[in-house]
Every structure is written in C-alpha cells, then in structure tokens.
Amino acid sequence: MSLEAKEDSEKTPEWTLPLNPIMLQGFEWHVPADQNHWKRLQKALPNLKDIGVDNIWIPPGCKGMESNGTGYDVYDLYDVGEFYQKGSRATRWGSKETLHELVQSAQDLDVGIIWDTVLNHKAGADFTEKFPAVKVDPENRNTVISEPEEISAWVGFDFPGRKGKYSSMKYHYRHFNGVDWDESRKENAIYKVADPQGQWSQDVSNEHGNYDYLMFANLDQSHPEVRADLFNWAEWIGTEFALSGMRIDAAKHYSAAFQRDFVDHLRKTVGENYLLVGEYWRGEVEYLLNYLKIMEGRVSLFDVPLLGQISETSQTAGGDLRKIFKGTLVEHSPGHAVTFVGNHDTQPGQSLETTVVPFFKPIAYALILLRSQGQPCVFYGDLYGLHGGPNPLKCRSCKERLPILMRARKLYAYGEQRDYFDKRNCIGFVRYGNVMYPYGLACVISNTTAAYKRMYVGRRHKGEEWSDILGWCLETVIIDNRGYGVFPVAAKSVSVWVHERAWGRKSLTRPL
Structure with missing residues (x-):
C-alpha cells in the first residue's frame, strides 16, 4: 500500500493529522547562510514526502538583527524577506517570494509547514531610549540589587524599511520589561524596567527565581499594544501563508496565559486545525505537565525528559533500556508528546548541547518512530548530516537507515x-x-x-x-x-x- 493511502474514501479536514504523522525539523544551525534554504527545502520536498514527512518545521522566517540572523534574533516579525532592512532584503533563509514558493509546493504535496514563532523578545533596535531601571540578581531575578537609575538601552524600533506596511506599531521602552545592556555605561547586567507596569510575568519558569528575561529586549506581553500587535501578526502571517501550525519558541520564558490566548486567537482566526508545539525546556516532566494544565491541553510539547533519558542511556555502559520512558511526557501524556532525538539547540556547540552516542541514534529513532505513543520529530542534521560546528559526532548508520525507519512507520507501525x-x-x-x-x-x-x-x-x-x-x-x-x-x-x-x-x-x- 502506498504512503499516500488514506483511511476510507472520505476526505479529511485540512491539516488533520495524517496516519502515523512525521514532523521534520527542516534545518540545523550550520546550513549555509546563502539565502537559499527555502529553495533547498523546496527541492527536497518530493523525496521528503516519499519517506513519510507530513509536516516541516521551518526556522523563523522573520528578519533578524543582521543580514545572516537566524530569526531567533528577531527584529521585525512582519519582514519575511520583503524589505531592505539590516543590510539585506532577503532573510538568512531566502526572500518572501521563495518562501511563498516553498509553502505552495508543500501544499501541492499535502505537506504542512510549521512556522517557528519567536514572541519573547526583539533584537537589533533602531535607536536607544533612556528610562529608569533597576538591576536584578541574575541568579534570582526577583531580587533587586540597585536603586532605580536612568539607563540608555536599545529598545526603539520603527522599522524604517517597512514604512508601516502591515502594521503601524512602533516599539519603545514601555513595551519591554527587561534588557541586559546599558549603552550609556557600556555595562552588561539584567535590568528590569522601573516603571509601574514593568514587572516580570509570574506564569513563567521558576528557574533563577523568575525566568521571564532570556535575552535582548524582553517583550512585555501584558502591555495592551504589544498584545494587539502580536495578535495582528498572527492573523497576518496565517493569512499570508498557508501554514499547518506553529512552534512556540522559548515557551517557559513568557506568560503561559498569554500563550493560551494567542493560541485561541490563532485557531479562531486563521487555523482551526493548527498544530501547536511548545518548546518548554525542562528536564522534569512535572513542569511540562503543569504548563499543559495552564494551557488547558491546547498545545503539544517537545518531550525534553525523554531526550535526557535517551542521552543518559546512550552514554551509560549497560544502561537499563527498560527505564528509557520513565518520567517522560510520552509516558504521562502521550497525546501531547512530540518525541525527538535532537535539534538545532542540542547539536554540538549549542546552548543545550545534548550528546546521543552515534550507535544509539538508530535505536532512539526506532523507539520514537515505530511505537504507538507520541508524535515523532526527525532532525534535519540526522537525516542529512551536520554542515559544521565543533567536532560533530558522525552517525553514518543513522543517516543511511533513518529514511528506512521513517518509511517503516508509514507502512508497518500500526495496531496494538x-x-x-x-x-x-x-x-x-x-x-x-x-x-x-x-x-x-x-x-x-x-x-x-x-x-x-x-x-x-x-x-x-x-x-x-x-x-x-x-x-x-x-x-x-x-x-x-x-x-x-x-x-x-x-x-x-x-x-x-x-x-x-x-x-x-x-x-x-x-x-x-
């Protein structure tokens, strides 16, 4: 039976999960910064469809703080390679036109595109502004360690290249609650805006006391103008491109209640059947379950505890395979678990580097692709190899056999x-x-x-x-x-x- 076989003759609603779905993370950190990645993925689409890929999670397609910015250093959400800003018209990944071509080609093959959504911060401001702020203890951001003082920070965004197209919103210091640089003193510290409204969100991870602040200029999603602009962007991007869903970047770093409202707005306006996957990076499953409770089960989550178990077991001589799912999201809430063996943040040299010994990678992929629990996500770097970085571990056997395991999921991994x-x-x-x-x-x-x-x-x-x-x-x-x-x-x-x-x-x- 072909990969394209469907359950009965009745057509399923658009973007309903297919049989034994497979998500592909369609990038790794070191793919060439040649503004051709959208074309690269478009060329690969027929083969990816053939081995069973149903959805491709693409990197943030928004303009970053510099011409080769990844999009996680997001400057302008509304610039997806359309305007000359930050030294380039196209983003690192390509132009708006080639992005449209990728999405259209994917739609023609019934492959969904999942947008990587970065709403935690902004970077690469156009100018500085002065405002009162207090320093907080980096190890406990609830503890203020200075009196209020005027600082100068990069928080002014007017997007001159876009000239108000799609959104007239300009960003100023009142739209942020934290920064990490005082330009007037050339000093690095974590500053909280000393404004009556400048407070950390409370429904975030409790690491460092409160982990609202992560990097750059930290958005305050409780500000009504910020909230309205992010909702407007969600409608715009969902109307501009036929997406199948979104990945929520840095979910533990900003208000879960806001995220719940954002998801509801998305599904109400542009994508009733959107797939929403949160990146809530905690190794203890209870934190993931608590986040899901706040979100009222509206999203899925990457199973970070499972990756931890995979990594530890792979590096432990004679590790106990019977316990590999113990304490994981796929054990406790399989319907919300997106299982994975690695991603761009866990590859060598990255912030969340997580080693999986090469011999164990095919084992790990068999465990996430062939079992009945969880929705697997395959990493681009495991399918095509890593293009660089510090001493990447080679896994030729994984690269050669991963397509076989993916197809086996589509052909045989059914039933009890x-x-x-x-x-x-x-x-x-x-x-x-x-x-x-x-x-x-x-x-x-x-x-x-x-x-x-x-x-x-x-x-x-x-x-x-x-x-x-x-x-x-x-x-x-x-x-x-x-x-x-x-x-x-x-x-x-x-x-x-x-x-x-x-x-x-x-x-x-x-x-x-």
Missing part, C-alpha cells in the same frame, strides 16, 4: 502494541497491524552484546519468513505454528523485522 521490556540490555516490542496495514513488525534492541528475543507476532503469520529491513541481521526468522518468532539483534544495534513479502520493495531503502 505489545512490549517485551523484560531484560535490562535487550528489549523489544511488536506492532500487530490493522485492517488497512496488516503486516505489523517486530523490533528488537540491544545496547550491549548480540542477543535475541522470542516474541509473539500472531498465529496468522505462522510459517512466514521475516527479515530485518535495516540489514544488520542477514538471516531470516520463520514464525512457528504458535505465532512466535525468535528475533536476533546485533551488538549495540536495533533490528526491525517484517514479513518478507511486505518489505521486498526496492523503494524502501532508496537513499535520499
């Missing part, structure tokens, strides 16, 4: 799941298939020596020959009369076993 998490260093699970996708699969994982696991795949499969689609085990397994198979796995490896008749198709292993 049975776990064989009975040995510390060798675990397995079976997917039994369903009426539309009847074949099913058997997955075995070892993080030490070669091993095997006897698992039940069903009496209806008796006498069948099953093979490892990843090619690490070359023998075949015969299913016995009771529906059991004894499935081997190589040392520090994963094997995915399916019926010979199901996987004998050359296209399954076609490289990118």
